[in-house]
Amino acid sequence: MNAAKHDVFQAIADPTRRDVLKLLAHKELPISEISSHFPISRTAVAKHLHILSEAKLVSGRKVGREKIYQLRPEPLKELKDWLAFYEQFWSNRLSILKHVVENEEK
Amino acid sequence: MNAAKHDVFQAIADPTRRDVLKLLAHKELPISEISSHFPISRTAVAKHLHILSEAKLVSGRKVGREKIYQLRPEPLKELKDWLAFYEQFWSNRLSILKHVVENEEK
DNA sequence: TAAAAATGAAACCATTTGGTTTTATGTTCG
DNA sequence: CGAACATAAAACCAAATGGTTTCATTTTTA
Numbered sequence: 001m002n003a004a005k006h007d008v009f010q011a012i013a014d015p016t017r018r019d020v021l022k023l024l025a026h027k028e029l030p031i032s033e034i035s036s037h038f039p040i041s042r043t044a045v046a047k048h049l050h051i052l053s054e055a056k057l058v059s060g061r062k063v064g065r066e067k068i069y070q071l072r073p074e075p076l077k078e079l080k081d082w083l084a085f086y087e088q089f090w091s092n093r094l095s096i097l098k099h100v101v102e103n104e105e106k
Numbered sequence: 107m108n109a110a111k112h113d114v115f116q117a118i119a120d121p122t123r124r125d126v127l128k129l130l131a132h133k134e135l136p137i138s139e140i141s142s143h144f145p146i147s148r149t150a151v152a153k154h155l156h157i158l159s160e161a162k163l164v165s166g167r168k169v170g171r172e173k174i175y176q177l178r179p180e181p182l183k184e185l186k187d188w189l190a191f192y193e194q195f196w197s198n199r200l201s202i203l204k205h206v207v208e209n210e211e212k
Numbered sequence: 213t214a215a216a217a218a219t220g221a222a223a224c225c226a227t228t229t230g231g232t233t234t235t236a237t238g239t240t241c242g
Numbered sequence: 243c244g245a246a247c248a249t250a251a252a253a254c255c256a257a258a259t260g261g262t263t264t265c266a267t268t269t270t271t272a
Contacts, residue, residue, distance in 0.1 A: 013119035014260085018188070025192065032218060044261055046219075065218045065269040073195040080193070082124070083186055086131065089179040120230080138248060150231055152249075171239040171248045 008075045011055035016040070017048050024058060024071040031067055114181045117161035122146070123154050130164060130177040137173055 012018055016038060023029065023037060035045035049069055052058040057076070060069045118124055122144060129135065129143060141151035155175055158164040163182070166175045 009121075009124070010119045013116045015115075016260090018115070021192075025195070030218080040260085041262065042219085043221095043263085047260075062219090067219065071195065073192045076189060076192050077196065079185070080189055083182060083189065086127075086179045086182050087186070089131070089177065090183065122230085136248080146230085147232065148249085149233085149251095153230075168249090173249065 006051050006054040008055050008057065008078050011052055011057055012079070014048070014051075016045075017052055020045070020048055020052065021057060021071060024069060028068050028070040030063075031069065034069065112157050112160040114161050114163065114184050117158055117163055118185070120154070120157075122151075123158055126151070126154055126158060127163060127177060130175060134174050134176040136169075137175065140175065 012021070019038070020034060023034060031046055031049065032042060034049070035042040038045055049058060049060065053060060053069075055075055057072055058069045059072050060067045062068075118127070125144070126140060129140060137152055137155065138148060140155070141148040144151055155164060155166065159166060159175075161181055163178055164175045165178050166173045168174075
């Protein structure tokens with residue numbers, strides 16, 4: 001749970017982390033408030049926040065003794081771009097047929 | 107590497123699996139051919155295919171002694187839907203401002 | 213200033229993950 | 243038929259993951 005090995009794909013792989021993102025979509029929140037929404041320890045939630053932070057999906061700023069986390073959806077663009085490539089295969093019947101035909105040709 | 111605990115999010119979390127999907131986007135292929143594109147063992151690739159298969163992102167059919175795998179992009183729709191929710195936060199300046207304003211109100 | 217609050221950091225743990233090697237099993241082809 | 247081919251299945255392994263508990267640090271606040 002340390003290095004820069006956490007990209008967007010890995011970050012959103014965990015359901016708890018996806019829930020955290022959804023929570024922060026409403027409103028920025030301090031760790032303790034975030035963790036109060038989950039059945040796991042505050043420490044565990046903090047670790048998830050670190051991972052999300054590495055992936056730049058959230059940012060945290062210290063305010064007094066609290067650390068306030070905020071959603072940073074920009075990195076999700078990478079996911080959107082990745083997805084876009086595959087959309088041609090389902091977006092309509094024609095492109096599906098096109099795909100089949102192309103495979104037949106080979 | 108077994109149960110039905112592999113959803114789309116987890117399936118695409120691994121870079122090798124994403125590469126496998128991209129390979130199959132061109133054309134359906136047997137395991138040995140797929141694994142020839144990677145620096146890991148055929149067995150390891152087969153396991154990745156099992157995981158992709160659990161997530162319904164690929165399907166395999168046996169033809170003679172070969173098992174031919176095919177891309178099944180449909181489950182990526184779940185990802186697209188998930189993403190759609192967050193797009194409001196980056197799609198244009200107005201919606202970003204809207205987000206800020208809504209948070210101020212609270 | 214001392215206690216409470218909020219977080220950080222470290223040590224630890226069981227399970228999962230991504231890989232290997234080895235051993236079987238079914239299929240094709242000379 | 244027997245060898246070669248393609249995959250399947252099993253046993254094993256190190257590292258990563260998602261948790262925990264315990265202890266320390268910083269900031270309020272009564």
